[in-house]
Amino acid sequence: MWCSRTALGRLQRITGFHRAMSTLPKVYVTRKVPPDGLDILRKSGQVQFEMWDSDDPVPRVELLKKVKGCEGILCVLTEKIDTQLLNAAGPNLKAVSTMSVGFDHLSLDELKKRGIRVGYTPDVLTDCVAELTVALLLATSRRLIEATHEAKTGGWGTWRTLWLCGHELANSTVGILGLGRIGVAIAERLKPFKVKKFIYTDVAPRPELANMIEAEYVSLDELAKQSDFLAICCALTPETHGICNWNLFSKMKKNAIFINTSRGGVVNQEDLYEALSTGLIAGAGLDVTTPEPLPTHHPLYTLKNCGKHAHFGLGGLDLLRCRGGRENTKTCYCQYIHRYVAVSM
Numbered sequence: 001m002w003c004s005r006t007a008l009g010r011l012q013r014i015t016g017f018h019r020a021m022s023t024l025p026k027v028y029v030t031r032k033v034p035p036d037g038l039d040i041l042r043k044s045g046q047v048q049f050e051m052w053d054s055d056d057p058v059p060r061v062e063l064l065k066k067v068k069g070c071e072g073i074l075c076v077l078t079e080k081i082d083t084q085l086l087n088a089a090g091p092n093l094k095a096v097s098t099m100s101v102g103f104d105h106l107s108l109d110e111l112k113k114r115g116i117r118v119g120y121t122p123d124v125l126t127d128c129v130a131e132l133t134v135a136l137l138l139a140t141s142r143r144l145i146e147a148t149h150e151a152k153t154g155g156w157g158t159w160r161t162l163w164l165c166g167h168e169l170a171n172s173t174v175g176i177l178g179l180g181r182i183g184v185a186i187a188e189r190l191k192p193f194k195v196k197k198f199i200y201t202d203v204a205p206r207p208e209l210a211n212m213i214e215a216e217y218v219s220l221d222e223l224a225k226q227s228d229f230l231a232i233c234c235a236l237t238p239e240t241h242g243i244c245n246w247n248l249f250s251k252m253k254k255n256a257i258f259i260n261t262s263r264g265g266v267v268n269q270e271d272l273y274e275a276l277s278t279g280l281i282a283g284a285g286l287d288v289t290t291p292e293p294l295p296t297h298h299p300l301y302t303l304k305n306c307g308k309h310a311h312f313g314l315g316g317l318d319l320l321r322c323r324g325g326r327e328n329t330k331t332c333y334c335q336y337i338h339r340y341v342a343v344s345m
């Protein structure tokens, strides 16, 4: 059902001309978004919109039908905004806005070619992803998941000298692949654990960010060789797709802990499995995988040294986000939808 509040007087002030409700630009919202955000869209009087009112993704066939003739699409990261979808939407489409920090599900070249404006939500998750990365890093290096399992299944026998010994952050070198806001936020949180050195790699040095955490720029090879803990924080792009592969793992230290909170696609999972099962690296903490969720019979689930958070998948971030700062997140979403309305006109 298409909904709108015409607020025609306001609309006339903004646009300078009268537009009947039926001619208001159509926006398709591909997922249930927070009510406050939706209210902004509703009250703007600038658009009529329809929303897929569910927490589950809209089926592709339905999506292709619904976007037909729309001027705006407000989507989330499960919707591939590609040539097929843009063709289905047709020439009216002026703006696509995604409620996500990552935008690897958008075909940017195609959008650019068609002159369609793009919005996304940088910053809204910086703190929660940094917290989640630290949580995964500590859980993996301190073997919390393994220890809980042992305690619950009777494996906790007498005290043994080296049983379940973990890996210490104190005096360690922490590597960051892809230094952006999230990488900086992770380093800021890890610093009090007495980390000796932060190193990073990216397409080019980023001195303004690196200075904030006194991080040294190194090559990818050096990052692999020197890191005791390696946090993957890069965006998924054609260049980073599968960048964490055998070549990288084989250069890492045997005691290294690998943490991925970016996108599953940056990791070659077969290579990661080999690296973990043969003891090439000590452990991995994964928030993201390919696919999501990872099938329950996946080999990674059989490994003790793989602290997978992936059964939460991306929902895991939502969970933490709600715990960590619900109000703040709501505000950010609303600002974002506000921006969307501005962009769509």
Ligand SMILES: O=C(O)[C@H](O)CO
Binding pocket: 077, 099, 100, 101, 102, 103, 125, 314, 315, 317, 318
């Ligand atoms: O890109 C994002 O916004 C996050 O990965 C969602 O959880």
